[in-house]
Amino acid sequence: MPAETLIFDLVLHKLVQHVAPHGEQTHHLEHAVRTLYRRLTDDLRAESAARYDKLLAELYDAQTAERARLARELHDRAGYWLSVAHRGMEELCSPAPGAPAPLPARAADAVEGAHSAVLEAMHSLRATTTSLRLTEPVTSLETALEAALAALSTEVTVRLQMTGDEAWAPPDVKDEIFLIVREAVRNAVVHGSPGLVVVGVQIAPHELRAHVDDDGRGFAHQVRHSTDGVGLATMQERAEALNGRCTVTSAVGRGTRVEICIPLQEQTDA
Incomplete structure (x- = not known):
């Protein structure tokens, strides 16, 4: 039994005894008030639980909508420019026939390292947007x-x-x-x-x-x-x-x- 109910019962009993210490209807009055109190508190708890569930559902919907929006923004904005950089670096790392002479070794190593970093960034971005799209x-x-x-x-x-x-x-x-x-x-x-x-x-x-x-x-x-x-x-x-x-x-x-x-x-x- 919740602590507040125990306190209410104790206070009610003392109050009824004080108002009608020798009345024959004391027990019935105490029982009626206690029953009314329990019904009211049960209704309030049920209403609070329903309200909590509704707010929780609304919060979840808002979170999933925002996650979906972020996934779109990341894909359409950051993802696009990463793809552009990736294509450019691929051309530098593997030039087509007839293209200008390959880069010097030191520059080629730097481009290859940047190419690997862009690939890793694309992979991480893809994993992130997939996680954000977990809307259900x-x-x-x-x-x-x-x-x-x-x-x-x-x-x-x-x-x-x-x-x-x-x-x-x-x-x-x-x-x-x-x-x-x-x-x-x-x-x-x-x-x-x-x-x-x-x-x-x-x-x-x-x-x-x-x-x-x-x-x-x-x-x-x-x-x-x-x-x-x-x-x-x-x-x-x-x-x-x-x-x-x-x-x-x-x-x-x-x-x-x-x-x-x-x-x-x-x-x-x-």
Whole structure:
């Protein structure tokens, strides 16, 4: 029983005893007032819950609309100019027959490095816009992960293990876990050259835990690739936004492990 109800019952009992200490109808009056109070508070709680759900839905719609807008802007503006730069650098790196003499070795190396950087930027932009276009809530985390992981690579074996009831996790948590796990697996496949990646998700009433283990080449934290580091930082920020944490452990030649823990009770109470 909520604390406020206990306090109300105590105050009501004292008040009725004070007003009519010896009346025969004291018990009936107290019961009637208590019943009326409970009905009113139940109605208010139901109305508040409905209002909360409506506001949450409106907030989610606004967020997904903004994400879609950002994806369009990034694709149409930044994506266009990256494509132009990419085509120009390809012509410099691989001139057509009859074109001017190739660049000096030093300049060619600089152009090749810039070309690689543009390719990486295009890949990151494509991954970002894909994530932003996730405008529908993940109704089945397992189904969404199976589809996303199957599309990541045909050369790496990716296994998914899920336990628990998805109904315990709110839609926004499932959305963010989907994005974090997908990025963790992408990092493993692209940067770690593994033969096997194992994804585990455990859902309990009080928390959601996930891990991504790979048997790739791993890395030393102090020499981590910069673009990989951006992906890891994004994953950690997503977890922290849900009052959770995302940790990464790795060693050269011993693979990498990403662990995510999200408290679910705090999401429900928020």
